[in-house]
Amino acid sequence: xxxxxxxxxxxxxxxxxxxxxxxxxxxxxxxxxxxxxxxxxxxxxxxxxxxxxxxxxxxxxxxxxxxxxxxxxxxxxxxxxxxxxxxxxxxxxxxxxxxxxxxxxxxxxxxxxxxxxxxxxxxxxxxxxxxxxxxxxxxxxxxxxxxxx
Numbered sequence: 799x800x801x802x803x804x805x806x807x808x809x810x811x812x813x814x815x816x817x818x819x820x821x822x823x824x825x826x827x828x829x830x831x832x833x834x835x836x837x838x839x840x841x842x843x844x845x846x847x848x849x850x851x852x853x854x855x856x857x858x859x860x861x862x863x864x865x866x867x868x869x870x871x872x873x874x875x876x877x878x879x880x881x882x883x884x885x886x887x888x889x890x891x892x893x894x895x896x897x898x899x900x901x902x903x904x905x906x907x908x909x910x911x912x913x914x915x916x917x918x919x920x921x922x923x924x925x926x927x928x929x930x931x932x933x934x935x936x937x938x939x940x941x942x943x944x945x946x947x
Contacts, residue, residue, distance in 0.1 A: 799883050800851060807891060810846035810858060812839060817855050818848075830872060838862075838871070845895050846871075849888055857884035861892050861904070868896035870906035873915070885918050893922065897947055904947065907933065907940035919943050 838844045846860035859873035908915045924943040933940035
C-alpha cells in the first residue's frame with residue numbers, strides 16, 4: 799500500500815502526455831499513443847485521470863461515456879509501482895465519475911492473460927459477460943466485463 803499523503807490525482811492534460819509517453823512505450827500495448835490520447839483529452843465524452851506519487855505519474859486511466867454506459871478505456875500502472883494499490887485507487891475514482899454522470903453500468907475488455915487486472919475488476923464486482931477471441935494483436939482473447947451501478 800502507499801502513503802495517501804503523497805498521492806495527488808488530477809484530470810489528465812496534454813502536458814501530462816510527455817511523461818506518459820515513456821509509460822506507454824514500456825507498460826502498454828501498441829494502440830495507445832500520444833496522438834490518440836490527445837484526441838481523447840478533447841472528447842467531451844471522455845474522462846482521464848492521472849495519479850502522481852511523490853510528484854511522478856505512477857498510474858492513469860480513463861473512461862468514455864456513451865449515453866448511460868461508461869467504458870473503461872484503459873488503466874495503466876507503471877510496472878515498478880504495481881501491486882501497491884494505485885490501480886484500485888484510480889478504478890474507484892473512475893467508478894465515482896460514472897456514478898456522478900448517472901451511468902447505469904461500466905464495461906471493459908481485459909486480456910485473458912492479465913490475471914492481476916481480472917482480479918482487480920472482480921474485486922470491484924465486475925462480472926465476465928463475454929469473450930472477444932484473438933482481440934489483442936490477433937493472439938490473446940479479451941474478456942468482456944460489466945459492473946452494474
